[in-house]
Amino acid sequence: MSSIDFATLARRDADDPLAAKRSLFKIPADTVYLDGNSLGLLTHQTAQRVQEVVQAQWGDDAIKSWNLHDWVDLPLSVGNKIAPLIGAEPGQVICCDSISVNLFKALSAALRLQDGRNTVISTADNFPTDLYMVQGLSELLGEQRCQLQLVDEADLLADPQRVIDETTAVVLLTEVNFRTGRRLPMQQLIAQAHAVGALVIVDLAHSAGAMPVALDAWRADFAVGCTYKYLNGGPGAPAFIYVAERHLTQLQQPIAGWFGHAQPFAFDPIYQPSPTVKQMLSGTPSVLAMSAVDAALDAFVDVDLQELRNKSLALSELFLELLEANGLAGSFTCISPSTTAERGSQLSFAHPEAYAICQALIDAKVIADFRAPNYLRVGFTPLYTSYTDIGTAVARLSTIMQQESYRAPRFQQRHAVT
Amino acid sequence: MSSIDFATLARRDADDPLAAKRSLFKIPADTVYLDGNSLGLLTHQTAQRVQEVVQAQWGDDAIKSWNLHDWVDLPLSVGNKIAPLIGAEPGQVICCDSISVNLFKALSAALRLQDGRNTVISTADNFPTDLYMVQGLSELLGEQRCQLQLVDEADLLADPQRVIDETTAVVLLTEVNFRTGRRLPMQQLIAQAHAVGALVIVDLAHSAGAMPVALDAWRADFAVGCTYKYLNGGPGAPAFIYVAERHLTQLQQPIAGWFGHAQPFAFDPIYQPSPTVKQMLSGTPSVLAMSAVDAALDAFVDVDLQELRNKSLALSELFLELLEANGLAGSFTCISPSTTAERGSQLSFAHPEAYAICQALIDAKVIADFRAPNYLRVGFTPLYTSYTDIGTAVARLSTIMQQESYRAPRFQQRHAVT
Structure with a gap:
């Protein structure tokens, strides 16, 4: 039997100032969902909004909806709704395209501001698409204009001044590592970059909606982020891009679509860029997808981000304690930092059978995920993950490990998971 | 009174082999919708599918849906569904991003195949975003690698051999002009381009779903197109891109996102491009938006594209006849070609009061649109536009013109329309 005191967990849930937020979401039946860091859950309001946009707007008002229902303003109005979640004053954030496409724009724009420098520094374990964008631009422009230099995260943290120097054009960093959950000290790294004249692009994929972010205070130059993880915008939902106001006047990005024109x-x-952050728009944005993001963001109304962060860390600490109490801490090696300040809103564990265990967990309705080569990843989404959830998850994991049910043949086959 | 024989029109509708398709669509009440060339209407099946994707897939199965509901295959499966509508064998078309972003990829890839040539030819009256993409790439790469040369459509048609020559790298043409509805002889223009070693990118925004297109037979090199007009995929729905199979092996495009990797x-x-058309993918695609496109395409099942074209032209000829019969042909100058083979699926008319007349029409539930400087544009979507619709539209227009109701102050104010 697992040693979990569910009565205590129920009391913690009762005392949780964010507890009421859970009812905004459609929680899959009997399920503990620990994969909000991959795909956030649906809110009831989002479902209703999509239905309304499809039937009443597109269906009834069709083309008139661009003005009648303010479709044309969605990218900026959604951006302005995201802005306070990432510490940005309005007018610097816009919702559009994917992180990949937005990184291409940000990187092109940043390099253009850095005439004479070509080195783009990133970490070898950054999320691959971030690195691919540098490689794609480098292939297009030639290495004399854009050269990717990969560094070890540990080296960067140990001695940022050695890694980021006067030859650095752009530093491209993801605040929270998708594999390990390690959170980088962005403010310090940005200060170091600026001290030597480098610009910084921050990827907030695993930060936005999970913890306070302070782009303006950090003096970040550009940022991109995801709306389908902690912001619950829906599968493949449009991303966002931030451009610090001080760069807007000299901004130029190459995917210069008609929605980014001063007068579309x-x-x-002849292309005349919008003098605002709208220049970051390219083609016609998906109204269905962006409306879903817009509605999902309403779950953050009145949320104190520090409170959100506190709960995120409390959930992860509880997960670690319960692993320990159930004799599981020995077999699951936590590869996430032990210091809470150095973590995002997830924990990752190395285990030789991580893939099969993850499948067995999913079968037991504990939705975690697997990341190569052998990591089990659990994400905590404070708006809908409860303390009881964590107890249930560890109890089910404990049963799986005791019964060795993950050794069943159906869990052993290895295939791509997203 | 207008002289319109509605009994005859009803008989034509009864005899229309495509008439049954109309019931698949949600037609706004009492409305004649002549703007499917801007935003196609909603099908009932699309509404149902979006609901299912939101509630049962995202809502209940969440992250598992990427495999369980084949979300991960959507871009290619939707592409393969579009392929027969544009005369392409499977494996050459993929659904993703916007036309703008896809043009950036296609143009970058095409120029890379044309080492030593830098001239990109397009028409001065091409849809602006197409031209902006060339300008954006030119700004990024420098004119020695990418230089836009704008030509008059009339000059191109009069003497393609003079316009497209051995210095031409890429010819970027939209088959049907968004303003005038003129349809270019793509097969002939592609043959001329190939004769001098130029590559051709075709924009099918106003073609796909409105008429037969024969990309493979034409030997087009690249094509892009829109799914939210005649394909009814929804506002801002993801676009598509076609790459001729012969180019796939040497393909390289710079917006090299993780979904385009050989093993995402x-x-x-390190980026390793997929050897298939999947290389054209960048970031995570919007599942809601793409599912809508997927469902909408089912309206084309069993549609004979030549029959579709015949009806499209019959509708436009009827519109012209009824204008004439109602004494309106003199005041509306048709700027679309008089020869049907040279037209797309729309008619455009110059009128000094085009903006106000368009507003009065919309007020009378005839949805047309306005394009600068003074054009009234009416689009015919054979799957849901009926012959009776055309009669109703002209009757309402006739009343507006007789009563001069478009002179009402509420129709006079000029603002942006999409």
């Missing part, structure tokens, strides 16, 4: 509906054959 | 879920730090 003038149908001018 | 290996999380390899």
Whole structure:
């Protein structure tokens, strides 16, 4: 039997100032969902909004909806809704495209500001698409204009001044590592970059909606982020991009689509960029997808981000304690930092059978995920993850490990998981 | 009174082999919708599918849906569904991003195949975002690698051999002009381009779903297109991109996101492009938006594209006849070609009061649109536009013109329309 005191967990849930938020979400039946760091859950309001946009807006008002229902303003209005969650004053954030496409824009724009420097520094374990974007731009421009230099995260943290120097054009960092959950000290790294004249692009994929972010205070230059993880915008939902106001006047990005034009509906054959963050728009944005993001963000109304962070860390600490109390801490090697300040909102554990265990957990309705080569990843989403959830998850994991049910043949086959 | 024989129109509708398709769509009440060339209407099946994806897939199965509901295959499966509508064998079309972003990829890839040539030819009246993409890439790469040369459509048609020559790298043409509805002789223009070693990118925004397109037969090199017009995929729905199979082996495009990697879920730090058309993918695609496109395409099952084209032209000829019969042909100058083979699926009319007349029409539930400087544009979507619709539209227009109701102050104010 697992040693979990569910009565105590129920009391913690009762005392949780964010507890009421859980009812906004559709929680899959009997399920502990620890994968909000991959795909956040649906809110009831989002479902209703999508239905309304499809039937009443597109269905009834069709083309008139662009003005009648303010479709045309969605990218900026959603951006302005994201802004306070990432510590940005309004007018610097816009919702559009994917992180990949937005990184291409940000990196091109940043390099253009850094005439004479070509080195883009990133960590070898950054999320691959971030690195691919540098490689794609480097292939297009040539290494004399864009050269990727990969560094070990540990080296960067040990001695940022050795890694980021006067030859660095751009530093591209993801605040929270997707594999290990390690959180980088962005403010310090940005200060170091600026001290030597480098610009910084921050990827907030695993930060936005999970903890306070302070882009303006950090003096970040550009940032990108994801709305389908902690912001619950829906599968493949449009991303966002932040451009610090001080860069807007000299901004130029190459994927210069008509929505980024100063006057899109003038149908001018010559591109004149919008003087605002709208320049970051390219083609016509998906209204269905962006409306879902817009509705999902309402779950953050009145949320104190420090409170959110406190709960995130409390959930992860509880997970670690219960692993220990159930004799599981020995077999699952936590590869996430032990210091809470150095962590995002997830924990990752190395285990030789991580893939099979993850499958067995999913079968037992504990949705975690697997990341190569052998990591079990559990994410904590304070708006809907309860303390009881953590107890249930560890209890089910404990049963799986005791019964060795993950050794069943159906869990052993290895295939791609997203 | 207008002279319109509605009994005859009803008989034409009864005899229309495509008439049954109309019931698949949600037609706004009492409305004649002549703007499917801007935003196609919703099908009932699309509404149902979006609901299912939101509630049963995202809502209940959450992250598991990527495999369980084949979300991960959507871009290619939707591409393969579009392929027969544009004359392409499977494996050459993929659904993703916007036309703008896809043009950036196609143009970068095409220029890379054309080492030593830098001239990109397009028409001055091409849809602006197409031209902006060339300008954005030119700004990024420098004119020695990418230089836009704008030509008059009339000059191109009069003497393609003079316009497209041995210095031409890429010819970027939209088959049907968004403003005038003129349809270019793509097969002939592609043959001329190939004769001098140029590559061709075709924009099918106003073609796909409106008429037969024969990309493979034409030997087009690249194509892009829109799914939210005649394909009814929803506002801002993801676009598509076609790459001729012969180019796939040497393909390289710079917006090299993780979904375009040969093994996206290996999380390899080095980009290795997929050897298939999947290389054209960048970031995570919007599942809601793409599912809507997927469902909408089912309206084309069993549709004979030549029959579709015949009806499209019959509708436009009827519109012209009824204008004439109602004494309106003199005041509306048709700027679309008089020869049906040279037209797309729309008609455009110059009128000094086009903006106000368009507003009055919309007020009378005839949804047309306005394009600068003074054009009234009416689009025909054979799957849901009926012959009776055309009669109703002209009757309402006739009343507006007789009563001069478009002179009402509420129709006079000019603002952006999409």
